[in-house]
Amino acid sequence: MRGLEDRVVLVTGGGSGVGRAIVDRFLDEGARLAVLERDADKVASLESIGSKELVTVTGDVTSYADNERAVAAAVETFGRLDVLIGNVGMWDFSRNLVDLSPGELEAGFRDLFAVNVLGYLLGARAAAAALKRSRGAIIxxxxxxxxxxxxxxxxxxxxxxxxxxxxxxxxxxxAPEVRVNAVAPGAMATNLTGPKSLGLDRRQIKDIPIQEYLEKHSALERAIEPADYAGTYALLASSHDALTVTGTVFDISAAGTPHRAR
Ligand SMILES: NC(=O)c1ccc[n+]([C@@H]2O[C@H](COP(=O)([O-])OP(=O)(O)OC[C@H]3O[C@@H](n4cnc5c(N)ncnc54)[C@H](O)[C@@H]3O)[C@@H](O)[C@H]2O)c1
Structure with a gap:
């Protein structure tokens, strides 16, 4: 499995869940990686892999300067950047509109959009020039x-x-230099957390019995692990297998969504 030997990849939120599964898979496939991650313990855990193909940057995706530092780390360490994987997200633990006070609605909107949308834009902005040079990709x-x-x-x-x-x-x-695509996974038991403004910063999605639920009720009746989704990222990151793919989302969420495929 060495299909990514020519790829230099920046992953945001590579410390756990989907991001960590991408890091492990991409290292196996020969990629060189930079990771932008906020949590110092998770950064330490990544560093304990002891790989010279991996450089870490401690920082926050909602800061342009931190995104810029991560791009610079990839380019300075490995000479180029081929792929940006924008991956950091926050969840709202399914809070319905009428369960949010007007104040929570405003603050939660700002916090969730800052991470889930602005974070991706800041990463793309910081990486655009390097990706144009390498004719690379965003996922x-x-x-x-x-x-x-x-x-x-x-x-x-x-x-x-x-x-x-x-x-x-x-x-x-x-276009035409940079392909831009996305992967849409379904539910997984990870560290995924929520905004402090909604009182959700100490909760994690894995505290909900998701695995048991998916084993019984998802389309494929199996509990999906983050690693099960990593191959789709590898496909989209490939310099040869995904050459024709841009502007699309691989919706592979049925496996982690109750009975949708039936
Ligand atoms: N877990 C699920 O059920 C699920 C389902 C569908 C999509 N997703 C999406 O998958 C993506 C990854 O989530 P996950 O489930 O792997 O969660 P996770 O919390 O395990 O991973 C996210 C990582 O990002 C880091 N992080 C959080 N905020 C950060 C910030 N501001 N700056 C830098 N790093 C930060 C965290 O420390 C963590 O290591 C998210 O975009 C999420 O919306 C998750």
Whole structure:
């Protein structure tokens, strides 16, 4: 499995969940990686892999300067940047509109859009020149909530639908040099957390018994792990297998969504 040997990849939120699964898979496939991650313990865990093909940057995707530092780390360490994987997200734990006070609605909107939408834009802006030079690619992590209700509350669903707009518009704006696509996974038990303004910063999606639920009720009746989604990212990152793919979302969320495929 060495299909990514020619790729230098920046992954945001590579410390756990989908991002960590991408890091592990891409290292196996021979990629060289930079990771932008906010959590110092997760950065330490990445560094303990001890790979010279991996450089970490501690920072926040909502800061342009941190995104710029991460791009610079990739280019300075490995000489180029071929792929940006914008992956950091926050969830709203399915808070419905009428369950949010007007104040929570405003603050939650700002916080969720800052991470789930602005974070992707800042990453794309910081990486655009390097990706144009390498004729590279952007891959965003979207969600079943990019297409359907019930993957979260109204704020999360709005941010993940906004992600569709980012993919379509950026694929147009950055063509012909840069391909822009997304992967839409379904539910997984990860560290995915929510905004402090909604009192959700200490909760994690894995505290909900998602795995058991998916084993019984998802389309494929199996509990999906983040690693099960990593191959689709590898395909989209490939310099040869995805040459014709831009402006689209691989919606592979049915496996993690109750009974939708039936
Ligand atoms: N878990 C699910 O059920 C699910 C379903 C569909 C889509 N997604 C999407 O998958 C993506 C990854 O989520 P996950 O489930 O792997 O969650 P996760 O919390 O395990 O991974 C996110 C990583 O990003 C880091 N992070 C959080 N905020 C950051 C910030 N502001 N700056 C830098 N790093 C930050 C976290 O420390 C963590 O390592 C998100 O975009 C999420 O919306 C998740």
């Amino acid at each position: 965003l992590t979207l969600s079943n909530a990019s297409f359907y209700p019930r993957g979260g509350g109204v704020l999360y669903t709005a941010t993940k639908h906004a992600g569709l707009g980012l993919v379509r518009q950026l694929a147009y704006e950055l």
